[in-house]
Each structure stands twice: as C-alpha cells, then as structure tokens.
Amino acid sequence: MGKQLYLNxxxxxxxxxxxxxxxxxxxxxxxxxxxxxGSLMPFINVLNVIAVVYTTSAYLNIHxxxxxxxxxxxxxxxxxxxxxxxxxDYIYYMVMMVLxxxxxxxxxxxxxxxxYLYGFMMLMGVSxxxxxxxYLGYGKYWLRYLSTGYVIYGVxxxxxxxxxxxxxxxxxxxxxxxxxxxxxLYELPIYTLAVGIVLFIISYAITQRxxxxxxxx
Amino acid sequence: MxxxxxxxxxxxMGRFRLKDVNLNIxxxxxxxxxxxxxxxxxxxxHHMLALKKQDGxxxxxxDKDLEMEREELLNRIGLVFAEDRFPQNxxxxxxxxxxxxxxxxxxxxxxxxxxxxxxxxxxSKVKFLSTGxxxxxxxxxxxxxxxxxxxxxxxTSNLDxxxxxxxxxxxxxxxxxxxxxxxxxxxxxxxxxxxxxxxVMIDDxxxxxxxxxxxxxxxxxxxxxDRQIVDDAGELLIGxxxxxxxxxxxxxxxxxxxxxxxxxxLIENLTIDEMMYFIKKGKRGVDNx
Amino acid sequence: xxxxxxxxxxxxxxxxxxxxIIRLIMxxxxxxxxxxxxxxxxxxxxxxxxxxxxxxxxDLEAAGYVYSVVGKGTYVSEQNNExxxxxxxxxVEKKLEELLSTAKKIDLSTExxxxxxxxxxxxx
Numbered sequence: 001m002g003k004q005l006y007l008n009x010x011x012x013x014x015x016x017x018x019x020x021x022x023x024x025x026x027x028x029x030x031x032x033x034x035x036x037x038g039s040l041m042p043f044i045n046v047l048n049v050i051a052v053v054y055t056t057s058a059y060l061n062i063h064x065x066x067x068x069x070x071x072x073x074x075x076x077x078x079x080x081x082x083x084x085x086x087x088x089d090y091i092y093y094m095v096m097m098v099l100x101x102x103x104x105x106x107x108x109x110x111x112x113x114x115x116y117l118y119g120f121m122m123l124m125g126v127s128x129x130x131x132x133x134x135y136l137g138y139g140k141y142w143l144r145y146l147s148t149g150y151v152i153y154g155v156x157x158x159x160x161x162x163x164x165x166x167x168x169x170x171x172x173x174x175x176x177x178x179x180x181x182x183x184x185l186y187e188l189p190i191y192t193l194a195v196g197i198v199l200f201i202i203s204y205a206i207t208q209r210x211x212x213x214x215x216x217x
Numbered sequence: 218m219x220x221x222x223x224x225x226x227x228x229x230m231g232r233f234r235l236k237d238v239n240l241n242i243x244x245x246x247x248x249x250x251x252x253x254x255x256x257x258x259x260x261x262x263h264h265m266l267a268l269k270k271q272d273g274x275x276x277x278x279x280d281k282d283l284e285m286e287r288e289e290l291l292n293r294i295g296l297v298f299a300e301d302r303f304p305q306n307x308x309x310x311x312x313x314x315x316x317x318x319x320x321x322x323x324x325x326x327x328x329x330x331x332x333x334x335x336x337x338x339x340x341s342k343v344k345f346l347s348t349g350x351x352x353x354x355x356x357x358x359x360x361x362x363x364x365x366x367x368x369x370x371x372x373t374s375n376l377d378x379x380x381x382x383x384x385x386x387x388x389x390x391x392x393x394x395x396x397x398x399x400x401x402x403x404x405x406x407x408x409x410x411x412x413x414x415x416x417v418m419i420d421d422x423x424x425x426x427x428x429x430x431x432x433x434x435x436x437x438x439x440x441x442x443d444r445q446i447v448d449d450a451g452e453l454l455i456g457x458x459x460x461x462x463x464x465x466x467x468x469x470x471x472x473x474x475x476x477x478x479x480x481x482x483l484i485e486n487l488t489i490d491e492m493m494y495f496i497k498k499g500k501r502g503v504d505n506x
Numbered sequence: 507x508x509x510x511x512x513x514x515x516x517x518x519x520x521x522x523x524x525x526x527i528i529r530l531i532m533x534x535x536x537x538x539x540x541x542x543x544x545x546x547x548x549x550x551x552x553x554x555x556x557x558x559x560x561x562x563x564x565d566l567e568a569a570g571y572v573y574s575v576v577g578k579g580t581y582v583s584e585q586n587n588e589x590x591x592x593x594x595x596x597x598v599e600k601k602l603e604e605l606l607s608t609a610k611k612i613d614l615s616t617e618x619x620x621x622x623x624x625x626x627x628x629x630x
Contacts, residue, residue, distance in 0.1 A: 003319055010315065065306075073302035077266050078319045079291035212284050215269045246556060389550040412549075414557040431520060431558055486516075 003080050004088020009095070011062050015054045019099045022051035026106035048107050049161075055100045056127045056157065059093050060134070060149050067143045073217055082211045086135075090204050093131055097124060115186075119165045122189035126160045127153075128196025132203035139210035142217070164189075218280050220244040220366050220398035221265055225274035228260065235260060235422045238274070242366075242415075245395045247388070249409035249430075250402035251489060252419035253497070258402045261419065262370050265400075266296065278366065292321050295364030297355045297372045305344035309337065309354055320362040331357035335380075348375045356384065360391075367391070367399045373408060381405075385412060406489035418493065425496060438471040439491060442482035450474065456495030467495035507543055508535065511552060515629075519554055523562040531571055531582055532590065542572060542580045 009016070029037065029044055054061070066072040076085075104120040134149045168185050221242035228235040235257050242248050252258050263269040264276060267287050276283045278290045304312070309332060317323045332339050335353040343351060352375055359367060367388070373381045389412060391397050401409065409416065409430075416433055418425040426433070440454065443463050447454065453474055454466035468474055471484045487495075509526045511519055530536040543551065545559040552559075563580055566572045574580040609619055 006318055007315070069305045070302040071304035073268065073298055074304055076268055077291065077296050077298075078316075079288045079321075080319070081288045082267075084288070213270060215263075217263060217268045385553075386550075389553070392556060393544070393546045393550060395546070411553050412555055414555045429557060430555060431518065431561065435518060 001084045001087040001091060003078075004085045005091050005095075007075065008058075008062055008088060008092040011065055012058050015058050015061065015096075016099070018051050019055050019103060022047055022103055023106040026103070026110055030106070030109035044107075044110070048103060051103055052100055052123070053157075055096050055103065056123070057150075057153055058096045059089060059131060060146070060153060062092075063143055063146055063149070067146055072143055076216045082216070083208055086139075086204070086207050086211050089135070090200075097127075100124070100127075115168060115171065118186055118189045119168050121193045122164045122168075123157070123160055125189060125192030125194075125196040126156050128193070128200045130156050132196070132199040135203050135207050139207045140214050142215065218244055220279060221400070222277045222280075223261075223265075223274065224276075226261075226264060226271050226276065227273035228264065228269065228271050230260070233257070233260070233422060235264075235271075238419075238422075238424050240417060240424055240427055242398060242400055242417075244279075244398050245392075246414035247392060247399045247401060247412055248415040248417060249406075249413035249489075250400060250417050250419065251404065251406060251409070251493060253493075254404070256419045257422045258419055259370055262368055262400075262402060265368065266291065266294070292362070293365045295359030295362065295367045297352070297359050297367075297369040299371055299374075303343060303351055303355060306342055308342050309339040309357075312343075312354075312358070313339075316358065316362070322363040324361050324363070328357055328361035331360060349377065349380065352376055353380070356387075360387070365396050365398065367397065368402075369400070370402050371404070372401075373403060373405050381408065388412070406493075410489055416489070418496070420497065420500070433492075434487060437467055437469055437487055437492060439465065439485045439487045439495075440468045440471065440474055440482050441465050441485070442478065446478060446481060450477070456498030458495075458498060467492060467499070507548070507551075509552065511554070520558045520562045520565075523552075523554075523559065524565055527562070527566060528571060531585060532594075536582050538582050538584045540582045542582065544579055 025044065025047065029040065066075060101120065101124075104116060108114070108116050130153045134152055137145065137148075164185070171185065219241045221240070223238055223240040226235055226238035226240075233255070238257075238261065240261075250258050250261070260269065264271055265278065265283070267276075267283050278286075279293065281290060283290060307315075309328075313325050313328055316328075317325060329339060332354070335350075335357060337346065337350045337353050337357070343354065346354065352372055356372065359369075373384065376384065385408060388399055388401075392399065401413065403409065413430050415428065416430050417427045441463060444459060447457055447459065447464050447466075453468050453470050454464075455468060457464055457466040467487060468484075474482050475484060507527075507530065509523065509530075511522050511526070513519075515522060517525075527536070527542070536542070542548070542563070545563055546556055549556045549559045563572065563574070567574060567580070570583055571585070572580050573583050605619070606616075609616075
C-alpha cells in the first residue's frame with residue numbers, strides 16, 4: 001500500500017503544487033485588506049475551480065499518465081501485490097479529498113460564507129460516487145476505457161457544478177420558498193456524501209476481491 | 218527446483234491464443250526463447266510476471282505460486298522490456314529514488330556504476346535518451362537488485378553489436394553464480410547459438426520444443442541433395458524446400474539418410490534460424506517447387 | 507588453460523573441449539592435482555554454454571581423467587600416463603583399421619588417405 005501511495009504522490013506532484021499554491025493564495029487573499037480584492041476574485045475563483053478539478057480527478061490523471069507512454073508495463077512489474085496497488089489507490093484518493101477540503105476551507109476563509117460547506121459536501125459526494133463506479137470496472141479492465149472514466153467523472157461533476165453549486169452560491173437571487181429548495185440545497189448534499197462513502201467502501205471491497213482475476217496490461 | 222514452471226497455460230485473446238503451454242525454465246542456466254513476432258513470446262512473459270492473467274493453468278516461480286507471492290517474487294526477478302514500455306518523463310536519478318522504495322535489495326551504487334559504464338546520462342529524462350540508451354537503462358535496473366531470475370524480452374534488437382557482445386559478457390559473468398537463471402527472448406538467434414543452454418521455441422501460441430541446445434543440434438541436422446531423393450526419403454525430411462540446385466530440408470535421422478544415400482546427400486549443422494525456418498515450413502506442408 | 511575451439515569444425519564443441527583437456531593432461535600442461543576452471547567460468551571464458559562444459563567435465567570424470575569435489579571444484583586425476591597413452595594408441599589403431607577397411611570399399615589408396623588427412627589437419 002505504501003509503495004503505490006508513494007508512486008501516486010510522486011507522479012502527481014504538479015497537482016500538489018497547484019493545490020498548495022491555491023491554498024496559499026486563498027489564505028493570502030483572506031488576510032489581505034487590499035482594495036483590489038474585488039477585482040481579483042474572478043481569477044481566484046477560476047484558480048480554485050481548476051485546482052479542485054485536478055484534485056478530484058487526480059486518480060484519472062495518474063492512470064492517463066501510465067497509459068500514455070505504456071509505462072504501466074514497467075510500473076506494474078515492480079514488486080507489489082495487486083491488492084496493495086488498489087489499497088494505495090484508494091488511500092491516495094482519500095488524501096486528495098483532504099487536499100480538496102483544504103482548498104475549500106481556505107476559500108471559505110476569504111468569503112466567510114459557510115454555505116460553501118454544502119457545496120463541498122455535494123461535490124465530494126458526487127466525486128466519491130463517480131470514483132467508486134470507475135474502480136468497480138477497474139478490476140476487470142484496469143487502464144483500458146480511460147475515456148469512459150473521464151466521462152463518468154466529467155458529466156456528473158459538471159452537472160453538480162452547474163445545477164447545485166452555482167444555485168447555492170447565488171441563493172439570494174433565487175426564490176427560497178420554492179418547495180424542496182432547502183432540502184435540495186442543504187440536505188441533499190449530506191445524503192449524497194453518505195451514499196458516496198458507502199459506495200466507496202463497497203467498491204473497495206469488490207475491487208479487492210476481483211483484482212487478481214484479470215489482465216493488468 | 219525450476220526457476221519457472223508453467224503448467225497447462227491457456228489464454229484466449231481473441232485473434233490469438235496460448236494453448237496448453239507447459240514449460241520448465243531450469244534454474245542456473247540460460248534458456249533462449251525463440252519464435253516469430255506474434256508467436257506468443259511476450260504474452261508468455263507477461264504471464265510470468267502476473268501482468269496478464271491466464272484463463273487456465275498454473276505458473277510458479279522458484280517453486281512459489283506467482284499470484285500469491287507476487288511481491289516477493291518480483292523482487293527476485295530482473296526484467297528488461299522493450300524500450301517503448303518505459304516511463305518517459307522521469308530521469309534515471311529520480312527512478313533510483315523510486316526503486317529504492319520498491320525493491321528490498323536495491324543497490325544504488327551498482328545502478329549508477331552500470332549507467333556510467335554504459336554511458337547513460339543519469340540526469341536527463343528518459344524521453345531524451347536514445348533507444349539504445351533506454352535499453353541500457355533498463356538493463357542497469359534489472360542488474361541492480363540482486364535478481365535471481367533475469368527475463369529479457371527482446372533486449373538486443375536495438376543495440377549496436379559492440380554493446381550486444383558486452384551484454385552477453387555481463388550475462389555470462391552473472392551466470393558464474395549458480396543461483397542465477399536467465400530467460401532470453403529474442404529473434405537475434407546468433408546471440409543464443411553460443412551461450413544458451415536450453416532453447417524453447419514457440420509458434421502460434423504453442424510450445425514446439427523445450428530442449429538442451431546441444432542435444433537439439435545433435436539430433437537435428439540440415440540435409441541437402443538431389444531432387445529425386447525427396448519422394449523416396451519423404452518422411453525423413455522436415456520442411457523440404459526445392460530449388461534449382463536440388464532440395465534442402467531438416468532431418469531427425471541424419472544417420473539413416475547417410476546410410477541410404479551416402480554421397481548423394483550432404484549433412485550439415487543447422488543454425489537456429491534455419492531450424493525455425495524448416496519447422497515453420499514443415500507445418501505448412503512440403504514445398505514442391 | 508590454453509584451449510582452442512573451432513566453430514566451423516564438424517566435431518561437436520563438447521567433444522572438442524574434451525579432447526583439448528585430454529591433450530593438456532597428456533602433454534603435462536595440466537598435472538595431477540591441478541584444478542580446472544569451474545564449469546561456469548570456463549563457459550564464460552570460451553563463450554560457450556554451461557551445459558556444454560558440464561557435459562565435457564562429466565564425460566572426463568567418467569573416463570577417469572578428472573575428479574570433482576563437492577563444493578570445491580574439479581581436479582586432474584592421478585594419471586597413469588603411460589597407460590593412458592597405451593589406451594589411446596589402441597583406440598587410434600582400431601580407428602585406423604576401420605578407416606582402411608572403409609577406404610578399401612571405394613578403392614582409396616593409402617597415399618590418397620594421407621593427403622586427405624593433411625588437408626583436414628590444416629582445416630583444424
């Protein structure tokens with residue numbers, strides 16, 4: 001597990017640099033009393049979105065890197081059990097979640113608005129679900145069908161961004177008295193996150209069981 | 218103990234199949250694996266590393282079950298792959314750091330010594346190395362973690378002749394240790410003709426033979442002679458080829474042919490390439506010119 | 507060990523190797539008790555396969571020219587050199603008889619035979 005985790009962290013160092021820079025920039029912004037804050041916000045927002053996209057899709061990006069130069073032949077022939085490889089991948093994902101949480105946290109330090117927490121939970125819930133679904137197929141297909149993985153990731157996450165996160169942020173302009181709005185914005189994320197966690201665990205168990213049955217290359 | 222034992226390996230990959238492959242790679246010796254492109258050599262090797270999973274059959278390495286002891290076994294196997302299946306965006310120096318974590322017995326000093334000996338720059342990223350240098354890097358890695366089983370998959374196709382000789386020299390020096398086994402898959406058969414102890418031939422997903430090289434080339438000889446003999450000697454000849462000068466074929470009964478035809482036939486030694494040629498020919502039927 | 511092997515000869519490599527070692531023993535270059543190079547080291551020096559040297563050493567041991575000590579190596583046996591020479595002379599005589607009788611079948615004269623032998627010797 002440790003070997004695979006190290007490998008993943010090693011291969012994704014640019015995502016780390018991006019994530020940590022984003023956190024630092026956010027914190028700087030949060031502490032700054034400058035008048036330029038307002039005009040810089042659009043760029044900060046874009047930066048944060050990009051950073052979160054990368055941290056939540058890190059597992060896919062690493063697989064893409066392995067596949068693009070066929071280096072998976074090399075890396076998978078290094079001493080490790082297949083179960084440890086999967087374990088390392090799942091733990092890596094959790095580490096990335098923590099990084100994402102830190103990005104959100106530092107962003108919230110700028111805006112001082114707590115409702116972003118709900119946005120974070122929703123995104124994380126969806127992210128957990130799509131990651132678990134991807135790995136359910138991983139045991140059988142390993143690095144084949146990566147593009148499907150990106151689609152499984154991209155479409156739901158984009159939907160969530162557009163149809164949950166954006167409304168959440170613009171909540172003042174919306175009619176909050178619409179039936180179900182409160183539930184949709186504030187309670188659904190909790191359930192989604194719970195479903196995501198359960199699916200994550202189930203996916204882990206199933207993938208671990210099937211992992212020795214199929215080709216890695 | 219055998220270094221590798223393959224029993225009843227079956228693998229269906231659509232257009233291509235490995236059929237009931239049974240094989241023993243003997244410990245302490247050099248085994249050459251020969252066969253055309255597409256015959257199944259690489260696929261077989263992938264199975265030995267648990268990179269591919271068989272549909273049926275068992276593989277054990279150094280008497281341990283491959284799948285169950287994969288981590289320990291891969292520690293003891295040194296692998297040289299074709300250079301286009303190698304990480305490109307990393308330098309040998311960074312690789313060293315990574316491999317220290319992966320291998321129980323990684324020797325960085327040995328690794329860098331080989332790199333220097335092979336003239337491979339340790340600082341540039343792999344993608345900036347030439348093809349030959351990439352293979353040399355791969356070899357340096359395989360030789361730096363006390364591997365007992367060295368598997369080389371077409372290592373010499375892109376190497377200049379001087380380095381090929383140097384590689385053979387390195388391999389033979391390693392073999393002085395009785396615990397080292399080498400499996401050498403190649404279609405540059407001249408390398409094997411000298412140093413291989415055993416030869417395994419794969420064709421179309423099947424093992425055609427797995428034999429002591431000396432015994433193989435004592436049993437099978439090349440025979441040349443006049444066309445008329447072909448009809449008469451039919452069964453004694455394998456892969457008969459007829460040309461303007463007469464016929465050429467392989468035979469398992471050189472003495473019989475010598476007794477029957479004396480001066481009308483010429484019996485010569487085979488090279489590995491010729492043997493492969495006649496065997497493939499024989500599978501397709503006799504050539505009647 | 508000064509051994510010369512030829513790739514082009516019809517004689518199998520392990521046979522050549524055996525003969526070379528016997529020659530070294532017969533001429534005194536290798537004396538009783540002298541160690542031979544290990545099989546594997548010899549294989550490397552001569553660029554031949556290990557199994558070939560193994561076979562040569564095994565045959566030599568069976569014929570009494572050398573003996574091996576587990577864990578230590580292979581050594582030249584006490585030779586009764588005169589006896590050996592006698593034995594080999596007898597072998598040469600036998601083979602000459604065979605040769606002469608075969609040659610007779612195709613009317614090959616002794617002079618022609620000697621010519622052929624000279625040519626072969628040059629090739630070797």
